[in-house]
Every structure is written in C-alpha cells, then in structure tokens.
Amino acid sequence: MTAVGNGAQTAGRPTRLPRSARRKQLLAAAQEVFVAQGYHAAAMDDIAERAGVSKPVLYQHFPGKMELYLALLDTHCDAIVAKVHDAMRGTNDNKERVSASVRAYFDFVDHESEAFRLVFESDLRNDPAVRQRVERVEQGCIAAITDTIISDTGVSRAHAELLASGLVGAAETAAQFWLAGGRQVPKAEAEALVAALSWRGIASFPLQGESA
Template structure:
C-alpha cells in the first residue's frame, strides 16, 4: 500500500505468478494469431490484449516465433492426448473409433478456433512449425497403431498404415465439416464418419478370437 493525497491509499497492481502470467500471455496471443494470422500479428497487439507492457511480454517469450511455437506445442499435445484417451479409456473398439472422431470434431469446433493455428497456419513452411504439424499426425497415428497391434496382431507396418487411414479420415472429415458451414448437425456428422471407419476397421479379426470373429461380432 502507498500513501496518496488526503490520506487515501492505493493498492499496487497484483503481480501474477510466472506460470499464471505465461498462461495469460498465451491466451492473448492465441486470440491475436487466430484473428490476424502469424505474419500480421504484432507483439504490440499481443501485449495490449494481455494488458501488459512489451517488456513484460519479452520477459516470458524472446520473440513472436517462440510465442507461436509455445501455443502450437500446447494444442498439438492436446490433440494427441485426446486421441490417446480415446484409445485407452475403453476396450470397446467401436467406442474407440467414436472417441477418435469426437477428438477431432471437438478440436475443430471449439470456440477458441485454435485449430487455425495447427491446420491453417500461414507459417507452415517454417521448419519448426512443420515439425510440430508432423508431430501431431505421427503422435495420433502412433496411439492408434499401438491399439491395432494389440488387438489384431497386425505387423507394425500394416497397423501403422491402417492407423494413418483412420486418423486421416477423422481429421479431413472434421475440417471439411467445419469449412462447409456445419451443414450437417455435429452429432450426425460424427456418427456418419465413425460408422464409415468402423465398417472398415471391424473387418480385421481380434487377436486370440477362437472363432476368428471380427471386432464387430465380438464387441
């Protein structure tokens, strides 16, 4: 507290812990990057949106690229985690497919529009950005590959190919649905895509099935 004229006292601005400040700055940066794209965004705009001075912003992030990459890391990790959770949260393969589809639709349909940073970046030619895009794809494919190998005993190369097809279908369909104005209600869109994928993946027999039955027959 500091003394003011007339005996009044004013409080000093609250100083946020470093982790909280970083979260605040990332949230402000995301709004600017989503609205303006990387190239048009300015650190001045981000600092103003966060309500801090530029020196404070630079204390946490040495430059615009580092700030952008930190955001990408956050959202790339989130997508991978969603797909991993879809694989690990149930042993019902039909539900796993639904969960993988839902993970992509959740991300694409989120009000933050963070998907634009990952799938519509105007900085895709930058090696560090491209590396993160590839990490998202490979991380999601790996999660599905492990499940396919565990359940069907497919060779790793075949399982990875199947996982790539599943992940590709989830991502492309969710992007198409959003780009075309959500003309199909989301629940219906998810069900359609999941049904298409399931009809393909269910034709591969479960490992250890005495009857040679398919996942569809068993689950």
C-alpha cells in the same frame, strides 16, 4: 482493445500474476491476435496490448514472436494427442474406440476452433519448426491408434500404422471440412457418419484368436 483475462492494467500498471498464470494469459492473447491477423501480420505490440501488459513483460516470458507462436502450437498439439490417447484407453470396445477417436477431433474443432485453425491452417506450415509440430500431432495420434490395432489384431506394425494413418486422416479432414462448412451437419450426426465409415474398414480385421 480489451485486456485478456485477469491481467488487466490497474492504475497504469499490469496486475502482478504468478508466472504460470501470466504465461497462460499471454498465450490466450497471442492466440486471438494470431488467429485474427495471421502470424506475419501480428506484432508483439498487438499481443502486449491485447493482454494488457507492457512489451517488456511480454518479452520476459517469450524472447520473440516465433517462440510465442511455437509455445502456442506445443500447447494445442499436446492437447490433441492426449485426447486421442484417452480415446484409446477409455474403453476396450474397439467400435467405441473408433467413435471416440473421431469425437476427439470434432470436439477439438468445435470447442477450440481457433486452436484448430492455428495448428492445421497456419500460414507458417512451410516453416521447419512449425511443420515439425504439426507432424508430431499426426504421428502422436497415429502411434496411439497403431498400438491398439497391433494388440487387438496382431497385424504387423507397418500394416497397423497404415490403417491408423487412414483413421487419423479421415477424422482430421472431415472435422476440418465440417468446421469450414459452417457446421451444417449436427455435430453428433457428423461424428457418427465418419465413425461408421472408419469402423466398417477397421472391423474387417478380426481380433487375435478369431478366424477371419
């Protein structure tokens, strides 16, 4: 295997990197191995080899395979939630907010397809620690959209959460289907289709101060 990034071995010894850079390099190597082999088949030996480091170096950063896997999930889960928050804060135009939230999912699966599979197609979904992180993504995205719906429409939190969960579910499922289907529909067209479907429902709720 070829070593990942700038951590290749020199004269039989791994290049010394700052701790943050080494951690990033190890996570990148681990992601490639986990996506290719699945969690259960992946071995710390494989990850160390892919990163071009010794196992002791790998264990200095991550005490075990599960801790490494969860660290990867945390990184990607935070990134998805941040994208949806940015979509809500980036404009006051609610139609564009819906489009941006859908785009956040499609951008993630398009540019980070390995990460998307790691989070949403994990062979560890039934593990409590993994399930908690996947649920945190969904709840974090729902919360970001819920607050916007409440502030704009004045509906109750329970109603807003239900609407937000529908939007998140549609975006996530459609993006996953698009990726699994080999991106047969052009990305921009796929985003527009899902956004239009979602907007036609959200737009039926008037802004505060407007009559229904």
